[in-house]
Amino acid sequence: MPTTIADTTNLPSQTFWTTLDKELWIKRLLILLVCIWLLVVVVLPLFQLLSKSVADADGRFVGLAHYRTYFSTPSLSSSLFNSLLVSVLTTCISVSLGFLFAYGLTRTTIAGKGFFKAISMMPLFAPTLLNGIALVYLFGRKGLITLGFFGVLPGIEINLYGPVGIIIAEVLFTFPQAVLMLCIALGMTDARLYEAAESLGAGRVRTFFTVTLPSIRYGLISTVFVCFILAFTDFGAPKVVGGNYNILATDIYKQVIGQQNFAMGAVVSVVLLIPTVVAFIIDRIFQRKQVAMIAARSVPLTPRPHVVRDGLYAGYCALIGFLIVGFYLTAVYASLVKVWPYTLDLGFWHYQFSGTGGGGYAAFFNSIRMSLYSAVFGTAITFFAAYLIEKSRQMNSLRQMAYFLSILPLALPGLVIGLAYIFFFNALGWHVGGMFIPNPMNVLYASMGILVISNIVHFFSVSFLTATTALKQLDQEFETVSESMGVPFTKTFARVTVPVCIPAILEIGVYYFVNSMATVSAVIFLYSADIPLASVAVANMDDAGDVAPACAMSVLILLTNLAVRIGFGLLTRRLKARAQAWTGQ
């Protein structure tokens, strides 16, 4: 009988007396390691960059001399204005278009919402260089539209090279982000507010300004800042379609790669960094407010059919979808055409990459290797760091610092990371107070390691926030429960935390992979001749005038990313079905 259950089983209790203290120390050590990791890969390189911007070629401190030179040289400082102008215009256009699109997806009853959303996400999977290249094929001197579909229609000339091209490419690049964020903001509204407004006799316009806008204002502001940062710091598209129109991102590249003027490169990086950090800080402040708003319980809004409105939105979404698909299909088509625009035979000529620089398939497979490493190590590091920061109760101030350092990379443009890494990893060591400290990270210079680390840091913040959000949804007491039963936290991590968070973990892995494949900004400074990369090859082939192979390589990257995304999407769905036993849906 269970009456005696307490004494029938003689449990060997309290064998964990000493293991417990060990646990505590392991946890502390790990939190410390996370902080050290973030210091080494984020803070020190940035510091190195800043110090380069105030030192001359021999490393002597010159104060703000370089900055004075920068601002007194109109050909340099005009880029700041150009960059601001282009990104502000991009942000306005992208957020407006994105808002209408997101509104259609969340507040109307149009058909095929999932399809439209998927299409709108396409640009996330392409290198931004491809946006530029596709534009060249559409609006360039021999572009499809410039030539009026090879003479079928009257041609249109839009003066592509310069601000126009950059803005179109950046709008395309930032559009998916705008749609994603605005969909979330629009999806979170409380239906009761609309019922109240309706019952009080408020019309459409008044309801929009009194209910809709206020309820999404933080999300909207956040979207504006994110789009601004993206457009302000992007390098790929301006490189291809910028022409003689100088912007900060291309200036950094020209200073460093073209003129080998590292100090000026550092100065421009800092100039690029400042508005980005300001936008980042403002965005953080608003995000915090938005989180506070979600916490309140609300009734989700289910849109009601409205023939005219739904028709208009369906038309609009279809048009945008058509433009995006058409855009990338043009690129695919162009990559298959033998000699654009003269010999329109289709084939895989440009996919052989023979006779072009850049590294061809070696570069492509290097990129895949690099992206895999970034995905595996990046996901592991990010998730574990997020776990330690979110779920420990020790060392509060250190965890807060780690959190801040984890979201800081959100404000770091890829080019800045790349340049900072050159300075940091290339340094043989530092003289600190008369003592020489050799740089242990120097061995990584020009290796696969530095590429992977730069990718992990470049895409750390978004992944980290995804992991944190997933972890927050777990009961805060899981750790306490296991602790009270003497179960090591590592076991609970492996048996409960990771299995429950698998969808988020896969999501993070895909995010790392896709972005590592497509990115060019950080790695263009860091790759070495014996490890060519696909995205860098695109840039170099385009530079050399081999636009068709560049286009072909971009298409390969795009297709790889789409395949990975779709593959993992199916895998996640399978896992979710299996997990139905315990999610209770």
Added chain:
Amino acid sequence: MSNPDIYLTMDAVSKNFGRFTALAEVTFQARRGEFICVLGPSGCGKTTLLRVVAGLEKQTRGKVFIEGRDVSSLPVSSRNVGIVFQSYALFPNLTARQNIAYGLKSRSLSRQAIVKRVDELLDLVGLRGMGRKHPAKLSGGQQQRVALARAIAVSPDLLLLDEPLSALDAKVRVMLRGEIRQLQQRLGITTIMVTHDQEEALTMADRILVIDQGRLVQNGTPRQIYDKPATPFVAGFIGAMNFIEDARKIEKGLYDIGETHLSVSGENGTGRLPAGSRVTLAIRPEDVMLKRDPSVSNLLQTRVEAMEYRGSMFRIDLKRQVSEGTSFTITADVPAETVRRLGITPRSTLPIHLPVDRLRVYEAGKGS
């Protein structure tokens, strides 16, 4: 401290969060096998107290002893406690069995021993045959039982329950109350349960600790707490209580309100007050008697102000004129049958009797 009967001792334990004091000088002891309920309003520090006992939170001052041993700075896993949280914190991806076995796995038990033990525990909490289900597929009450089984699986010497029943609906709650109490008595585990439900505390506990703003205001058996609440706060928090303000002490055991004299036998610490002190008298509504016999003491003429029907009884507001322009109101619970028999209606006059031994006296202006 070396009394072998005492399992847990909290000695002047305080807990501050920054400048906020969540617990102030809490001292109490728990005997082996005792069931203690910690009762108090929301935010008074109940959970904090439990977490300090468990070792999840370190007290700012004071000491915690388990079996006479100072465990003040030992963490939770060294204190051999089982904890059930309000949210249950069941692992969603593990079955009920796996949840229950979770703490057993880390001890060097054989596979069969674990299976056997989990079977016993499932039986014990009445979940035989449910072991393969995941928490999401179990009802709230069943999840609660799994959480309980998981907590006692590791044979803790101390069971800590933080509002274990508050997420359940009323019926299940009452049933589980009995089950938890029975289980606890059968296993003889010293148990501390946090609740803000007074009925739960009164029916389950051997002893109740009433906490108010981080202070332990009363520590006693359910009867002591109900019959002899130490402060007006306790009196008002547990059950209903009439407070008659502006009474005055005449001499030991004798008080007056205006012209009316009232004898009281149950003075708690107010016996030492000098004559003439202002006091508050208190009596529970169910202790107010209806008597017409003029020979008994503490008899008051009152007027029926309002009557509220409550099924088996009426709650009646009675007004007593003290002098020109001043009066006080007393609420009485009167069985419905009595009301019918006496034909009580609003505005009728009603003589009431306040039993000497049911009246409580509190120093005026203290802790209400």
